[in-house]
Amino acid sequence: MYRTHTCGELRLENIGTPVTLAGWVQTVRKFGSITFVDLRDRYGITQLLFGEALNPQLDDQPLGREFVIQVEGTVTERSNKNKNIPTGDVEITVSKFTILNKAQTPPFTIQDDTDGGDELRMKYRYLDLRRNIVRQNLELRYRVNRAARNFLDSKGFMDIETPFLIKSTPEGARDFVVPSRMNPNEFYALPQSPQTFKQLLMVSGYDRYYQIVKCFRDEDLRADRQPEFTQIDCEMSFVEQEDILNNFEEMLKYIFKEIKGIEFKDAFPRMTYDHAMEFYGNDKPDIRFEMKLVNMNDTVKGNGFKVFDEAELVVAICAKGCAEYTRKQLDELTEWVKRPQIGMTGLIYARYGADGSIKSSVDKFFDESKLKGWAEKTGAQPGDLILVLAGKEERTRKAMSELRLEMGERLGLRNKDVYAPLWVVDFPLFEYDEEDKRWVAKHHPFTSPKPEQISWMDDLSKYGNIKANAYDIVLNGTEVGGGSIRIFQRDLQEKMFAALGMDEEEFNHKFGFLLGAFEYGAPPHGGMAWGFDRLCALLGGSESIRDFIAFPKNNSGRDVMLDAPSAIDQKQLDELQIALK
RNA sequence: GGACUAGUAGUUCAGGUGGUUAGAAUAAUGGAUUGUCGAUCCAUAGGUCACGGGUUCGAAUCCCGUCUGGUCCGCCA
Incomplete structure (x- = not known):
């Protein structure tokens, strides 16, 4: 056993206890015949005292920053206490130490107010992750993850995995594509979301599904956008929009209570898309x-x-x-x-x-x-x-x-400690794509129109007026989630595909599996998906989701630590039967 | 696809209008130091001024191009 305790847990009541600790050297403060060393791990910092007897050994085996060491010693009360850290009342009087691994001087200081710039910290992300601030962000992410799972589990939602190697569809964002060696000249796509799979799970009778899952979109990036990001993806059967809104409003309230200790007593306000556009000029108003x-x-x-x-x-x-x-x-x-x-x-x-x-x-x-x-x-x-x-x-x-x-x-009206959630409802079903000169789905092509407006789908002049049972949850001007009531009847889904300009052959080729499923008893269903990274960033008071992702990519989609993407061997290309341009 | 912005010591930065030997802080290294906790004090070392080209007697500084980081627009159902 390398250690009996962590570097964050020893207190006054442990005085006299013989302990073994292991961790990283944060700082060394040498005072002639005695030396203080701050030993760090994930849990905290504990001060080590190398007294007169042991100190000379440090001349033969000097300790540097970030060395990994193991020490044996006794917990002792400090004569000068440090009120700034939880373990500040005690120190370990070291009797024996072992250097488990030496370390090069890190390129930036591993501390809260580090001197490292973004680029360097990304290149040495494994060092950046040692810093308190970054670790606390990942801890927050984990707690949000747990809270969401706890809530969904308590409501009978079942976590079911869906595949990553799926079929490319031209709708929506650009797909990331993976060549298939066993099927030359053919490609998988990585999912932009598990949308169709969760709908098929509804058809299969798993009436409450969720997944905290990676999604992939090959589009240009921003501070709050990564090529691979995480969604809390949910779907429910035999529900109306009202049921979904209520259920997930309760979830967000639960998360706020668990993570921030904030209780929202009132129902979240709701606003129609048209109202938001007229009075705020966008579909995700900051109503702080x-x-x-x-x-x-x-x-x-x-x-x-x-x-x-x-x-x-x-x-x-x-x-x-x-x-x-x-x-x-x-x-x-x-x-x-x-x-x-x-x-x-x-x-x-x-x-x-x-x-x-x-x-x-x-x-x-x-x-x-x-x-x-x-x-x-x-x-x-x-x-x-x-x-x-x-x-x-x-x-x-x-x-x-x-x-x-x-x-x-x-005017200081956007205080990040004030949280103003908002439902935006009644999104348009379609929007006009000026570039392609055609109508496209505002949310996605599986979104149900308002039932009373279905007949308007026969009249092109009314396309812009058709509203969908689609909704977004907006927090402080950021869209953190969205969803819709889905189409669950084959004829309506076909009508939708046709409205988007697909002919029968095309939609059967692309979505035949879904249309087929709708013929075998598809229940009414709907759901929503949450931008998990964004939610974490908001709860953590940050603009950038990168702070809440262990190994993020930069705004060119590169992993600067791995230096990915990269060229691949000719042998790999040959196996895939791919010739480069 | 486009706009803006930055690139100088290991790191973070300063270096009007072109001009002698490019500075500071911090980190590092060596020394001193028995109560520090951002330790302190003394000393040392550390530079392809991102890269390529141009203007000039002379470029870190001006111009053009490239690369890299960041932010944004387009894009992201």
């Missing part, structure tokens, strides 16, 4: 603060100001208490909206002074009484600032959504 978008078309048009008169949409927000913004700050905001990522040509503003006067950047076209109308429309009070954008509807709404978030950030 108001600052709603106000459509100004009727208020401002027809005053001879071309920018407004020619715009599809004029939209405003009211920034509370910002009337005193300086010209410099407003210019900066203007520059901000003119960045290519936002893409507006300018920003119009009106300051509602504390004295009741209103001054705008377009006084030439709008006198004070007209500007009072702006204030009335936006709910601005003396002391507030009205910000206005105008232009093409979609771009302008989107830009204002971004500006709203930016203003929320600047």
Whole structure:
């Protein structure tokens, strides 16, 4: 046995106990004839004292940072206690030590405020993972995982694994593809999600399924997107949307209570997709603060100001208490909206002074009484600032959504310790793909339309109006989960495929197995999938999911530690019958 | 596919407008030190200024290209 205790557990009550510890050398503090060593493992840090008798041995066998050592000794009370660490009342008076393994000096310091940059820490991820902060993130992830499993288990959900080597479908995200050696010129795809499998499990009668499972999408990455990510994937039979929302709202409440000690007493608010788009400009509103978008078309048009008169949409927000913004700050905001990522040509503003006067950047076209109308429309009070954008509807709404978030950030309204969950419901069934000039599924092609709108699928002009029984759970402006009631009848599913532009041959080829299954007694069903990494990041107060993944990839999809992806041997290519371009 | 940003000692960074020998902190190494816990003090060593090309009498600095990291737009049912 290498150790009798961990480095985190010894306390005053252990005084006098002979112990053996093993761990990593955090620091060595040498004082002539005595030496202190901080010994670290996953559980904590314990101070070792090499006294006068043993100290000379350290001259022959010097200890360096990150050496792995084993020590025997006795737990003793410290004369100078350290209140900053749990084991700070005691130290181990060492009688014997063994160097189990030497270590090179690490390229960055293994401590909370490390000097290492991102790149280096990713390359030596196994060292980065030794750091408290990173370890705590992984511990949080594990606890969230346990909480989700506990909850789902208590509700009778059954964890069933589904395959990773499956069939490629062109819908949705790009597939990662795996060549098949035994079937030359053919390829598996890695699942973007276990969607069809969980539906087949419903057909098989496993009416409550879940899985915490990897999904793969070959698309460009972001701080909150990885090519392989983890979902809490769930599906239920004989349920309506209301049942699913209630069940998973309870799950999120349970997770919050277990992980953060936060109790949500009230039901989560719900908002329709249309409402979210109109008043927040996006389908995942951050409702920690108001600052709603106000459509100004009727208020401002027809005053001879071309920018407004020619715009599809004029939209405003009211920034509370910002009337005193300086010209410099407003210019900066203007520059901000003119960045290519936002893409507006300018920003119009009106300051509602504390004295009741209103001054705008377009006084030439709008006198004070007209500007009072702006204030009335936006709910601005003396002391507030009205910000206005105008232009093409979609771009302008989107830009204002971004500006709203930016203003929320600047005004400190996006406190990461405040959690505001929200259901967004009634998503559209379809959206129009401008590039391909066709209608595509907004959620996925297995999503059920609102039953009363099914007949609209025969009328192309109504496609944009059809709503689905589809919903997202949004937390602080981040989509952390989503799902839908599924189609479970063959004829409706065929109708859906046809609406998406597939002919009979095509959908039979791609989804014949599902259509076939629907002919053998498919129950009504629905479910949802949670972005597990994002949920962990939110609970951990971080923007980046990489902090919560043991071995993440960078934003080019590379694993810089392994240096993957990489070229493969010609022999491997030959076996796969693949020729490189 | 595109935009922005960064790359200087092991590491984190500083090095207006081009100009002598490229600095600091930290880590490392050696020495001193019996109560530290971010130990302290003294000393030492440490540089392909990412890479390639160009402008110039002269480039870490200016220009072009490439690579790498990060953030974002497009994309991600």
